[in-house]
Amino acid sequence: MSPTTAPALGLLFPAQARAAAPVDTVGIADIDAEPERGDFAIPAEGLTDGQRLRALDRMDGYLTRKRRHLVGYQATQELAGSALDLARFMLSNINNLGDPFQSGGYKPNTKVVERAVLDYYARLWHAGPSYDPADPESYWGYMLSMGSTEGNMYALWNARDYLTRPGAPRPVAFYSEDTHYSFAKAVRVLGVDTFAAVGAADYPGECPLGGDWPAEVPSMPGPSGHSWDGTGAVDAEALAVLVEFFAAKGHPIFVNFNLGSTFKGAHDDVRGACERLLPVFERHGLLPRAGEDARRGFWIHVDGALGAGYAPFLRMAAADPAFGWTPEAELPEFDFGLTLPTRESGESGESGESREVDMVASIAMSGHKWAGVPWPCGVFMTKTKYQLEPPTQPEYIGAPDSTFAGSRNGFSPLVLWDHLSRLSYRDQVDRIRRSQELAEYLERRLRELEQETGAELWPARTPGAITVRFRKPSPALVAKWSLSSENVSTTPGDPAGLRGYVHVFLMPSVDRSKLDALLADLARDPVILGIE
Ligand SMILES: Cc1ncc(COP(=O)(O)O)c(C=O)c1O
Numbered sequence: 001m002s003p004t005t006a007p008a009l010g011l012l013f014p015a016q017a018r019a020a021a022p023v024d025t026v027g028i029a030d031i032d033a034e035p036e037r038g039d040f041a042i043p044a045e046g047l048t049d050g051q052r053l054r055a056l057d058r059m060d061g062y063l064t065r066k067r068r069h070l071v072g073y074q075a076t077q078e079l080a081g082s083a084l085d086l087a088r089f090m091l092s093n094i095n096n097l098g099d100p101f102q103s104g105g106y107k108p109n110t111k112v113v114e115r116a117v118l119d120y121y122a123r124l125w126h127a128g129p130s131y132d133p134a135d136p137e138s139y140w141g142y143m144l145s146m147g148s149t150e151g152n153m154y155a156l157w158n159a160r161d162y163l164t165r166p167g168a169p170r171p172v173a174f175y176s177e178d179t180h181y182s183f184a185k186a187v188r189v190l191g192v193d194t195f196a197a198v199g200a201a202d203y204p205g206e207c208p209l210g211g212d213w214p215a216e217v218p219s220m221p222g223p224s225g226h227s228w229d230g231t232g233a234v235d236a237e238a239l240a241v242l243v244e245f246f247a248a249k250g251h252p253i254f255v256n257f258n259l260g261s262t263f264k265g266a267h268d269d270v271r272g273a274c275e276r277l278l279p280v281f282e283r284h285g286l287l288p289r290a291g292e293d294a295r296r297g298f299w300i301h302v303d304g305a306l307g308a309g310y311a312p313f314l315r316m317a318a319a320d321p322a323f324g325w326t327p328e329a330e331l332p333e334f335d336f337g338l339t340l341p342t343r344e345s346g347e348s349g350e351s352g353e354s355r356e357v358d359m360v361a362s363i364a365m366s367g368h369k370w371a372g373v374p375w376p377c378g379v380f381m382t383k384t385k386y387q388l389e390p391p392t393q394p395e396y397i398g399a400p401d402s403t404f405a406g407s408r409n410g411f412s413p414l415v416l417w418d419h420l421s422r423l424s425y426r427d428q429v430d431r432i433r434r435s436q437e438l439a440e441y442l443e444r445r446l447r448e449l450e451q452e453t454g455a456e457l458w459p460a461r462t463p464g465a466i467t468v469r470f471r472k473p474s475p476a477l478v479a480k481w482s483l484s485s486e487n488v489s490t491t492p493g494d495p496a497g498l499r500g501y502v503h504v505f506l507m508p509s510v511d512r513s514k515l516d517a518l519l520a521d522l523a524r525d526p527v528i529l530g531i532e
Contacts, residue, residue, distance in 0.1 A: 035062050070509075071518060072483035072502060074260070074306045074467070076372040077509035082418045086411075094410030098399030100142045101131045105398030114143050114413035120420055121379050124312035125363055126337025128383065136385035139336070143367070143413050144378035145405040148305035149182040151364025151380040154404050156186045156254065158362065159299035161388050163252035171299075172198050172246045175256040176234035177216040177227060178266060180303065183256060192254070195242055208245045209238055217242060219266075228488040228499075231462040232264030236273035240280055247284035252297040259334055260307030263486050263503060265465030267307055271332035274300065274359040278340050287342065290355050299386075302334055302363045305378070306466075309370030310432040311335075314464075317429045325433045328440075329464030336360050336383065361386050367416050372508070377412035431508050435466040438506040442468045442515050449519060455528050458499065466507070472500035474527040481518055 035058050047055070067077040097106045100114045118141050119130055127139035144150040156173065163171040172195045175183045187194055199206070199213035207213045218238045222229030234257065243253055255277070257268040277298075281287045286297030304311065314331045317323040339356040367377040387402070397406075423431070439461055446459035446468065459470045472478065472485050483502035491497030504510070504518070522528050 035059055066482065067509075069480055069514070070482040071504045071507075071514060072478075072481055074262075074265075074369045074505040074507060076370065076507040078507070079372050079374045079509075081422060082415050086414055086418060089411060089414055094414075096143070096408040096410040096413070097406065098397045098408075099402040101140070102399040105396075108410075110410040110413045113417045114410075117143065117413050117416050117420065118379065118381070121308075121365070121381065125308070125335040125381065127363075127381055128336065131384060133384065136383065138384045139381055140384050140387050140402075141379060141381035142403045143408070143416070144364075144380055145376075145407075145409045145412075147366040147368060147376040147378045148180070148303060148364045149185070150404050151305075151366075151378050152180070152182045152256070152301070152303055153186040153189065154380050155256075155299075155301040155362040155364060155382070156183075156190050156192055157404075158382060158386065158388060159254045159301065160190055160192050162295060162386055163254065163297065163299060165252075165295075168252070169250045170198075171252040171254055173254040173256070174217050174239060174243060176219050176239075176258065176261075176268070177214075178219045178232040178234070178261040178264060179216065179256060179258055180262045180305065183303075195246055198246070198251070203245075203249075206245075208241050224490065226490070226492065228490055229460065232258075232261045232266030232465075233462075234258070234268045234273065236269060236276050239273060240276040243277060244280045244284070247280055247286055247297075250284075252299075253281070253286065254299045254301070256301045256303055257334070258307075259302055259304035259311055260465075262305075263467075263501075264462045264469065265306070265467035265503075265505070266462045267311070267329075267331055267334070267464060269332050270300075270302060270334040270360070271338055274338060274340060278357065278359070279343055282343055287357065290342075299361045300359050302360055304334070304363050305366045306369045308334075308363055308365035308379075310428070310435075310466075313425065313428040313432050316425060317433065323426065323429045325429065327433075327436060327464060331464060334360070335363060336381075358383075367412060370507075371416055371419050373412055373415045373419070375409075375412070377409055377416070432466075435506040435508065435510075436464070438510060438512070438515065439466050439468055441512065442504060442506065442519075445515065445519050446470050446522075449523060453523060453529060455530060457522070457528065458501065467503045467505045469501045469503040471528065472502045473522055473525040477521055477525055478502060480521070 039058050040055055070077055092108050094108055094110055095106050096109045096111050096114055098104045100111045100118065103109065103111060115130065122128065122130065122139045128137045129135065130138060131140045132138040160171055170193055173187055173192050174195050196213050196215045218235045219227040220230040220233050220235050221227055243255065247253055257270045257273065259267050281298050288294040288296060302308065311331055311334060314327050317325050318327055318330060336358060338360055339358045342355045342357055362380065362382040365379045367373040367379065368375060443459050443461045446457050450457050457470045459468060461468045478485060485500055485502045487498050487500050489497055490499055
């Protein structure tokens with residue numbers, strides 16, 4: 001790295017200066033103070049224009065400062081382009097009520113734009129042609145009014161109803177310990193059993209991994225032999241062992257995979273894990289035989305809240321040298337195009353005919369993370385063959401009630417469409433390339449900072465992820481840079497082994513100058529330097 005682009009921290013902050021000038025926590029607190037509730041109180045007589053505009057200015061000032069420093073969450077702040085072009089749509093009360101593939105009675109809707117956005121992702125995720133009720137291989141989906149929490153919940157709902165059969169054992173859900181908390185919520189809301197709950201209740205002492213039933217599927221162990229310093233990807237071998245136990249007892253199986261896990265940004269090897277799972281499904285009759293018109297007994301969902309937005313471009317760059325960049329880590333297939341041969345056709349083969357099985361049944365992605373819509377939204381997608389009848393067909397809205405929400409945000413499709421239409425695939429590759437290069441840069445600079453200061457920063461990065469994790473600094477810095485934190489147990493069962501980590505997500509709105517400013521703050525942070 002050249003000293004002109006990345007000055008050594010020692011030169012910027014000699015040891016004496018660091019000691020003499022700890023982080024100005026008072027200053028940070030002043031600048032970053034959240035507006036007070038009283039600033040926005042609405043009296044019975046309303047506000048004058050002056051009061052109202054002053055209150056809005058107060059919020060604008062706060063948000064402007066905070067978005068400039070936001071590095072700790074997977075939400076890009078690179079949003080300037082759309083605001084002026086799209087403000088005019090705020091004159092319409094847009095509502096994409098009901099199914100996106102039928103206009104419905106509420107005509108001020110943007111469903112045609114929503115369908116264009118869905119088509120865009122369907123092409124990237126190999127989901128087949130646009131929705132056609134007569135074509136089981138066509139895709140169906142909709143834009144979420146919440147984020148991927150809604151997408152994950154919808155997937156689990158669809159899967160639960162698809163997998164439940166009268167008189168048969170109940171479906172069991174599997175997700176890894178690095179999975180977003182939306183899953184713990186979704187299983188509770190939908191009354192779906194996890195393998196941990198069914199295992200503890202019905203099969204105590206029988207966990208095939210040994211010991212007690214774990215709460216979630218283990219993630220890959222790291223050098224310590226435990227998962228806290230692992231990559232954050234699911235342990236596919238442990239998953240297959242657990243799935244086999246329940247498949248053998250006749251339970252239909254729901255599996256979630258992560259593409260860009262919440263804290264470590266890890267990508268599960270969806271293909272590798274599916275290669276391990278398909279023979280299990282076959283062995284236990286969860287895959288209908290060729291020509292049999294029956295539902296399958298498994299559902300594989302990909303939580304691509306962050307990663308489904310950039311993963312197709314990582315794969316494109318890896319496959320085509322014309323993009324001029326080879327990503328450092330291979331990203332295996334993860335989408336609807338992932339098909340695998342069955343053993344009945346691949347080995348001795350009763351029919352002797354080759355049969356490829358498509359593995360992925362649904363994908364969820366947030367629109368406000370990688371793509372950058374300035375409010376929560378997202379995309380849920382599945383195939384028409386997995387769709388179930390909506391619970392109601394209300395005449396009132398004139399379109400099937402096939403989505404989770406009733407009223408749905410019709411502004412989000414416009415913003416996502418506007419964003420996507422500004423970028424070529426090459427631009428998209430460049431965007432993810434820049435993020436990955438910045439992640440490498442930050443990790444390297446944190447290691448240099450450790451040498452400069454003698455402080456332990458525990459920098460870590462999962463190859464291919466766009467996040468870097470490191471030691472949690474003072475609360476003042478956590479607030480200044482909106483750093484999200486996580487306590488990890490390095491020695492299971494020993495509270496003394498707890499470590500506080502934070503992470504930085506290298507979203508398109510983060511650049512080297514922000515990282516250098518953060519590093520400079522870290523170089524004089526009392527917690528990092530161990531002087532507090
Ligand atoms: C992997 C993963 N899944 C799901 C979610 C939930 O997404 P949302 O906040 O869009 O509801 C997140 C949020 O960070 C996430 O990281």
